[in-house]
Amino acid sequence: MQEHAYASIMMPRHHSSGFSNGYPRADTFEISPHRFQPRATLPPHRKRKRTAIRVGIAVVVILVLVLWCGQPKSVASLISLGILSGYDDLKLETVRYYDLSNVQGTARGWEREERILLCVPLRDAEQHLPMFFSHLKNFTYPHNLIDLAFLVSDSKDHTLESLTEHLEAIQADPDPKQPYGEISIIEKDFGQKVNQDVESRHGFAAQASRRKLMAQARNWLLSAALRPYHSWVYWRDVDVETAPFTILEDLMRHNKDVIVPNVWRPLPDWLGGEQPYDLNSWQESETALALADTLDEDAVIVEGYAEYATWRPHLAYLRDPYGDPDMEMEIDGVGGVSILAKAKVFRAGVHFPAFSFEKHAETEGFGKMAKRMRFSVVGLPHYTIWHLYEPSVDDIKHMEEMERERIAREKEEEERKKKEAQIKEEFGDANSQWEQDKQQMQDLKLQDRGSDKEAAGLNQGAAAKAAGAIEGQKN
Amino acid sequence: MARPMGSVRLKKANPSTLILGAVLCIFIIIFLVSPSSPASASRLSIVSAQHHLSPPTSPYQSPRSGAVQGPPPVTRYNLNKVTVTSDPVRNQEHILILTPMARFYQEYWDNLLRLNYPHELITLGFILPKTKEGNQATSMLQKQIQKTQNHGPEKDRFKSIIILRQDFDPAVVSQDESERHKLANQKARREVMAKARNSLLFTTLGPSTSWVLWLDADIVETAPTLIQDLASHDKPIIVANCFQKYYDPESKKMAERPYDFNSWQDSETALKMAEQMGPDDILLEGYAELATYRTLLAYMSTPGGSKDLVVPLDGVGGTALLVKADVHRDGAMFPPFAFYHLIESEGFAKMAKRLGWQPYGLPNYKVYHYNE
Numbered sequence: 001m002q003e004h005a006y007a008s009i010m011m012p013r014h015h016s017s018g019f020s021n022g023y024p025r026a027d028t029f030e031i032s033p034h035r036f037q038p039r040a041t042l043p044p045h046r047k048r049k050r051t052a053i054r055v056g057i058a059v060v061v062i063l064v065l066v067l068w069c070g071q072p073k074s075v076a077s078l079i080s081l082g083i084l085s086g087y088d089d090l091k092l093e094t095v096r097y098y099d100l101s102n103v104q105g106t107a108r109g110w111e112r113e114e115r116i117l118l119c120v121p122l123r124d125a126e127q128h129l130p131m132f133f134s135h136l137k138n139f140t141y142p143h144n145l146i147d148l149a150f151l152v153s154d155s156k157d158h159t160l161e162s163l164t165e166h167l168e169a170i171q172a173d174p175d176p177k178q179p180y181g182e183i184s185i186i187e188k189d190f191g192q193k194v195n196q197d198v199e200s201r202h203g204f205a206a207q208a209s210r211r212k213l214m215a216q217a218r219n220w221l222l223s224a225a226l227r228p229y230h231s232w233v234y235w236r237d238v239d240v241e242t243a244p245f246t247i248l249e250d251l252m253r254h255n256k257d258v259i260v261p262n263v264w265r266p267l268p269d270w271l272g273g274e275q276p277y278d279l280n281s282w283q284e285s286e287t288a289l290a291l292a293d294t295l296d297e298d299a300v301i302v303e304g305y306a307e308y309a310t311w312r313p314h315l316a317y318l319r320d321p322y323g324d325p326d327m328e329m330e331i332d333g334v335g336g337v338s339i340l341a342k343a344k345v346f347r348a349g350v351h352f353p354a355f356s357f358e359k360h361a362e363t364e365g366f367g368k369m370a371k372r373m374r375f376s377v378v379g380l381p382h383y384t385i386w387h388l389y390e391p392s393v394d395d396i397k398h399m400e401e402m403e404r405e406r407i408a409r410e411k412e413e414e415e416r417k418k419k420e421a422q423i424k425e426e427f428g429d430a431n432s433q434w435e436q437d438k439q440q441m442q443d444l445k446l447q448d449r450g451s452d453k454e455a456a457g458l459n460q461g462a463a464a465k466a467a468g469a470i471e472g473q474k475n
Numbered sequence: 476m477a478r479p480m481g482s483v484r485l486k487k488a489n490p491s492t493l494i495l496g497a498v499l500c501i502f503i504i505i506f507l508v509s510p511s512s513p514a515s516a517s518r519l520s521i522v523s524a525q526h527h528l529s530p531p532t533s534p535y536q537s538p539r540s541g542a543v544q545g546p547p548p549v550t551r552y553n554l555n556k557v558t559v560t561s562d563p564v565r566n567q568e569h570i571l572i573l574t575p576m577a578r579f580y581q582e583y584w585d586n587l588l589r590l591n592y593p594h595e596l597i598t599l600g601f602i603l604p605k606t607k608e609g610n611q612a613t614s615m616l617q618k619q620i621q622k623t624q625n626h627g628p629e630k631d632r633f634k635s636i637i638i639l640r641q642d643f644d645p646a647v648v649s650q651d652e653s654e655r656h657k658l659a660n661q662k663a664r665r666e667v668m669a670k671a672r673n674s675l676l677f678t679t680l681g682p683s684t685s686w687v688l689w690l691d692a693d694i695v696e697t698a699p700t701l702i703q704d705l706a707s708h709d710k711p712i713i714v715a716n717c718f719q720k721y722y723d724p725e726s727k728k729m730a731e732r733p734y735d736f737n738s739w740q741d742s743e744t745a746l747k748m749a750e751q752m753g754p755d756d757i758l759l760e761g762y763a764e765l766a767t768y769r770t771l772l773a774y775m776s777t778p779g780g781s782k783d784l785v786v787p788l789d790g791v792g793g794t795a796l797l798v799k800a801d802v803h804r805d806g807a808m809f810p811p812f813a814f815y816h817l818i819e820s821e822g823f824a825k826m827a828k829r830l831g832w833q834p835y836g837l838p839n840y841k842v843y844h845y846n847e
Binding site: 058062065093097100101103147168179184189344346349 | 493497500501504523526527528529530531534535536537545546547548549550551552553554555605620624632633634635636637638639640641642669670673674676677678679680681682803804805806808809810811812826829830
């Protein structure tokens with residue numbers, strides 16, 4: 001009875017709809033507990049309040065107890081149903097499994113989502129970074145499939161800071177197509193004393209030890225950055241000025257183990273407009289092999305110097321600006337400006353010898369070693385990328401000379417003009433004199449005609465004489 | 476008519492029931508909240524990466540399924556700070572143990588677990604061929620790894636484990652000892668072995684490794700302090716003497732005999748032989764057809780001799796070989812071709828020497844090979 005009354009207060013509508021057939025009956029107001037009932041218990045709203053307080057106290061007690069036991073983080077995650085849980089709750093993966101036959105590298109790697117490792121060795125290269133990153137932005141190969149690895153060694157400028165800034169900007173780019181894959185910046189100083197400026201870099205005497213140090217840097221970079229999931233490795237110098245955006249796909253399409261484009265550089269007009277740059281890509285010659293046999297075990301043959309006349313066919317000199325860019329040429333030594341190689345080449349152990357390997361070091365030795373392990377090494381003579389032109393000391397001298405000559409020429413020109421103006425001033429304006437004389441002559445003619453009519457030809461001779469006199473005066 | 480339940484129950488509730496409920500609740504919550512294995516995450520999280528695109532020498536935290544992972548972070552590694560010293564434990568130096576594996580031996584794994592170098596500094600790398608035998612070895616290896624990494628005691632768990640399946644065909648189908656050691660098969664076999672070693676090395680080295688220990692899959696017994704002992708000599712390349720224990724029917728007890736002949740000092744004879752060889756021919760040790768008269772590390776061992784005796788070598792074997800990571804980073808690898816008429820680990824020693832790193836051997840410090 002009591003409960004019934006309570007229910008009626010809770011859900012008054014039950015009474016009107018409480019009939020099973022749904023029809024409102026005539027005697028709707030015939031409610032059975034329709035009489036006064038003294039309140040024995042608390043009114044329901046108070047009851048609910050009390051329940052809430054009890055539950056609240058219980059929860060607080062439990063919380064305090066659990067917190068007291070000291071697991072605040074996990075309690076937080078439990079209460080928030082795991083929404084707030086951070087990395088700490090995530091599973092640590094300690095075992096990785098890779099099948100290397102899945103990362104062999106194919107002609108259409110972008111379709112098979114093949115990952116490329118892009119390696120860039122850097123030293124005092126701060127000034128070139130903006131140009132390099134503009135290239136990076138434009139690569140058409142899917143960026144998320146490219147892992148970047150930089151080696152910063154023995155730098156005295158702000159290469160490291162600038163590089164980090166650029167990379168963080170590109171990873172935070174709102175365009176989802178911009179960010180790259182894994183990015184590693186490797187710092188390692190080799191304590192090299194070799195200068196990086198153009199003159200000392202290309203001097204013959206410094207070449208062998210310089211190339212060995214460069215090789216060492218490349219090997220450190222590769223060994224720290226190559227992973228079991230890479231199918232390709234692309235080596236790129238930071239000072240490439242112009243290259244097709246599609247260069248990765250273009251080189252990959254050839255499906256060769258090692259492939260390089262032709263590398264030229266633009267020159268000022270007075271030097272001929274353009275010039276082959278990378279002379280390290282070449283085919284072996286009999287002369288060079290004979291020369292190699294005569295040399296000491298540690299000697300390194302460097303290409304492009306008169307000291308070692310090898311008579312090798314160079315990729316650079318075979319360029320035809322209108323040639324087929326897909327034409328391939330077998331080569332033995334490769335240049336390091338832009339090398340695309342299958343990762344399996346490096347996995348097999350081919351590297352950049354930091355010692356004299358078959359009388360070669362660094363990238364040339366790399367080409368030789370790849371050949372030794374029967375990998376295909378190919379150059380594209382008519383597919384050209386352009387290296388930045390950095391004037392040499394001689395060029396700078398020559399340019400200064402030219403600048404002086406130009407200034408001297410300009411000075412001369414100015415002086416000549418000044419002289420002319422002076423002459424003009426001194427002798428007056430000949431042109432206006434001419435006009436005046438012409439006018440005078442015409443006037444005279446008119447006068448003559450008038451007098452003709454008057455004198456009827458009598459004075460003809462006199463007039464002619466006068467005209468002649470004017471002529472004479474003019475002259 | 477349905478009865479509003481809540482009020483009814485509460486009304487009848489008695490304080491002791493409530494307390495019992497609360498206590499139960501507390502137990503349930505504590506059970507839910509407490510981690511199953513305390514401190515497992517904290518020990519490794521110091522060295523773990525946030526993204527699966529990270530050096531495999533460290534573990535990584537896998538994201539929850541369905542979570543969108545942003546692009547990987549820009550990570551700086553300062554290799555100037557990676558030390559390689561004679562006291563690697565104190566300097567917390569990371570070591571990479573590399574093993575080309577064709578067959579799995581339980582004794583090998585047990586021996587590995589017994590190494591007392593801190594396991595949280597050890598990364599294991601394996602490479603296995605894609606053959607029937609290789610598949611079998613892989614599944615056995617994975618079973619043991621699963622057991623150790625997920626259910627084993629905390630101190631046994633390794634920092635990270637990498638399993639690679641090689642991408643080239645094995646040269647010799649059979650791994651039987653008699654077949655494997657035939658001279659004719661040796662060049663092809665060691666060429667494949669060299670490639671396997673290089674694949675394993677150059678994909679796992681990463682930016683934080685200080686030492687690389689090459690430990691063959693058939694080395695079943697070493698001192699638990701193997702790593703510390705070899706490192707204590709502070710040599711760029713150092714190799715232990717590999718012996719094999721066998722049952723001697725004459726003396727009716729276990730005896731030991733030299734096993735690995737690839738560690739040696741060069742001889743005039745060998746150098747002269749090499750001079751007369753074609754560019755692709757190789758010199759091999761331990762075959763009567765090729766008498767090189769080299770001084771072998773295997774025979775330099777003297778009973779009761781000092782374990783700390785160090786001798787310079789010209790060729791090394793890969794059975795238990797500790798190498799400073801710098802040597803490999805400079806480019807020293809296992810030539811899969813005739814390099815000065817040497818191949819694989821012997822060629823490696825030569826290449827290291829060309830790069831200015833001298834290999835050494837320990838004649839009286841022994842490790843033991845499996846006996847079939």
